[in-house]
Amino acid sequence: MRPILKTEGIYSYWEQGEGQPIIVLHGLMGDLSNFDVLFNYFSSNGYKVIIPQLPLFTLPILKTNVRAIAKFLREFIDFKKLNDVVLLGNSLGGHVALVFSKFSGKYVKAMVLTGSSGLYEKSLGSTYPKRGDREYIRTKVAEVFYDPAVATDELVDNVMDTVSDRMKVIKILALAKSAIRHNMAADLPKLNHPTCIIWGKNDMVTPPEVADEFNRLLPDSDLFWVDKCGHAPMMEHPDTFNRLLHDWFKSRGI
Numbered sequence: 539m540r541p542i543l544k545t546e547g548i549y550s551y552w553e554q555g556e557g558q559p560i561i562v563l564h565g566l567m568g569d570l571s572n573f574d575v576l577f578n579y580f581s582s583n584g585y586k587v588i589i590p591q592l593p594l595f596t597l598p599i600l601k602t603n604v605r606a607i608a609k610f611l612r613e614f615i616d617f618k619k620l621n622d623v624v625l626l627g628n629s630l631g632g633h634v635a636l637v638f639s640k641f642s643g644k645y646v647k648a649m650v651l652t653g654s655s656g657l658y659e660k661s662l663g664s665t666y667p668k669r670g671d672r673e674y675i676r677t678k679v680a681e682v683f684y685d686p687a688v689a690t691d692e693l694v695d696n697v698m699d700t701v702s703d704r705m706k707v708i709k710i711l712a713l714a715k716s717a718i719r720h721n722m723a724a725d726l727p728k729l730n731h732p733t734c735i736i737w738g739k740n741d742m743v744t745p746p747e748v749a750d751e752f753n754r755l756l757p758d759s760d761l762f763w764v765d766k767c768g769h770a771p772m773m774e775h776p777d778t779f780n781r782l783l784h785d786w787f788k789s790r791g792i
Contacts, residue, residue, distance in 0.1 A: 541554060543591075547617075549590060549591075551589055551591060554578075554587055555580065555582065555585050557585045558584070558624065558647075558792060559585070559586045559622075559624065560626055561611070561615070561620075561625055562626045563592065563626065563631030564592060564629075565627075565628050565629030565631050565653075566630040567629075567697055570589045576779065577589060579776075583784065592610065592611075593607065594607070594709060595703075595705070597709075599709065602713055604634060604637050604713065605641075605720065608637040608641065612641075612642045612645070622646075623646060624646075625639065625650070626652075627652070628654070628769075629769065632655065632656060636649070640728070647732075647792065649731050649732075650736065652735070652771050653737065653741055653743060653744050654748075654752065656717070656726075657723060657751055658744065672694065672698060675701065676694050681768075682742075682743060684738065684774060726752065730758055732759075732792075733759040734760055734782075735749055735752055735762065736782055737761065737762070738768045739764065739765050739767060740767055741769045743769040744769065
């Protein structure tokens with residue numbers, strides 16, 4: 539059973555549990571449900587897990603960029619009156635966590651990056667298919683995972699709905715270009731927060747060498763690999779992801 543989506547003012551989010559706050563940041567084509575196993579596990583094990591809907595498609599086009607999403611996140615954290623948060627981001631969500639940590643690091647206790655952009659990301663491509671090209675979309679969604687079976691009809695339908703909306707496509711492209719422009723290589727050595735990097739060995743969107751580079755550039759990071767896994771370890775191998783992250787939290791006293 540999916541959690542109830544809470545709505546307060548401009549914010550919509552999942553929230554469950556008590557304890558150390560973990561804010562989960564979804565990716566460009568992601569959905570809150572991508573983290574449902576993680577959400578239930580950590581909210582039952584001493585953590586308050588919050589997954590906000592990021593305003594990927596609701597910001598004005600000229601403000602549709604990674605830094606604006608990070609600003610939204612800071613306002614959300616202020617609204618929730620949180621401090622010392624763990625930021626956990628997949629894909630674009632990881633990039634948002636990094637930008638947020640650069641400009642609002644006082645809020646951050648630790649970061650978790652999985653398939654994060656910020657250094658390099660292979661996007662869906664420079665052009666999008668004609669509306670209704672379901673098989674193309676299925677192929678592109680399947681490429682995100684090591685096991686194509688993870689690309690369920692529900693996932694394909696969600697992506698189809700997104701790319702069938704012309705304005706959403708324009709904003710996806712704007713965010714993708716923003717992510718490319720906002721390369722974090724020069725900033726990473728200045729981010730001193732403990733960082734857990736969990737990466738799929740078979741990630742074709744942000745290849746393994748990207749994880750190695752994050753680990754090299756971040757001053758206080760630990761890198762863990764998930765075998766037979768693509769761009770979204772928390773979806774493809776949720777139990778392994780949760781175990782690796784929980785063990786890391788324990789090792790860091792989080």
